Amino acid sequence: MDVKTLCLGVLSMGDASGYEIRKVFDEAFSHFYVAGFGSIYPALAELTREGYATCKNIEQEKRPAKNVYHMTDAGMAAFRAALADTYPSHKVRSDFMVLLVFAHLLTPAQVRLTLQQRLSDIEANLAHIDSGLGCGDSCHTEGAKFAAGFAHAVLLAGKEYIEQYKDGFLSTLENKEKE
Amino acid sequence: MDVKTLCLGVLSMGDASGYEIRKVFDEAFSHFYVAGFGSIYPALAELTREGYATCKNIEQEKRPAKNVYHMTDAGMAAFRAALADTYPSHKVRSDFMVLLVFAHLLTPAQVRLTLQQRLSDIEANLAHIDSGLGCGDSCHTEGAKFAAGFAHAVLLAGKEYIEQYKDGFLSTLENKEKE
């Protein structure tokens, strides 16, 4: 699934500017998709060119003007078709796990810090879901709740695994170092 | 962390051709990093150009010749430096979760299939780790074992969540459809 399709998804929840779409990615979608301005603005420009969205320049008081995008019927049809055609892949790209696999090339202190950083990131993510932002104001559907629950369960399992095995792992690394 | 750095990591475990490096990505690293030929070959070419690896063309009987890469001391130093400088990020890109969030735009049958596909992918991943390939022949270090255990715990939690809440979720979607 590309950023263009996901922008259509955000627009299916209501009209929005590029900046507002980015906030949805950052807040509601952050547990399963990352996208920045560099992807979103070109995507919106092409959706407009293809007739899947229309763009209206809105003047604001005490704020810069914004370009608000609105999804067309063709856009909605394209989004439904894209969903029906999407395989439910689930990919992880984890520098955390790379550091673990090559832990023997780091000092035990560096590995300890790595584990602590991952733990505090997980805790921040869990807090984000618990606060309700993981769903977003915009999407309080059954599907969004199920997705948030899934993300929560997965994060919690990772946290518990690290907490349970961290000390044993670090001791082993420290002993190997002495040899 | 880019593909170039991870290729250095694979070479730190022993000399290898591009094709063999790809197999390591596919087998040992598949739970946290995806990379194909299109990324690996250019990365190896640049590592050679930078003096971090040397390349030797090896003729084989009944097989095409291969370019075997060997890490230099400068390459090892660069790899250690890159590890020390890497934040332990952990990013998910999940079309599965996108489909969940927009489940109201699919039929309940499509959502059911989506959940089944994810479950069988998770089961395949768990079996891969249980078989020992998740660590790879090459890396049977403490770090690789810890990483494999982490991946296993996270996958299992996802599987259990889906199994536990799947039926309730699908019933709700079916009831909403009747309205």
Place this chain on the structure above:
DNA sequence: TATTTATATATCATCATGATATATATCTTG
């Protein structure tokens, strides 16, 4: 015998990333 799978490398258009630039206004902190 025919097809698929495995070994092996290379290239390329398309897409995503992350940084940088620009401009203004509000909020916070010392």
Place this chain on the structure above:
DNA sequence: CAAGATATATATCATGATGATATATAAATA
């Protein structure tokens, strides 16, 4: 109160990753 940080808003660009395609051979399978 002034300085700096944060929030609103968009655009661009070099670099890097993706996924597909091309090419060639041999072994395994049907």
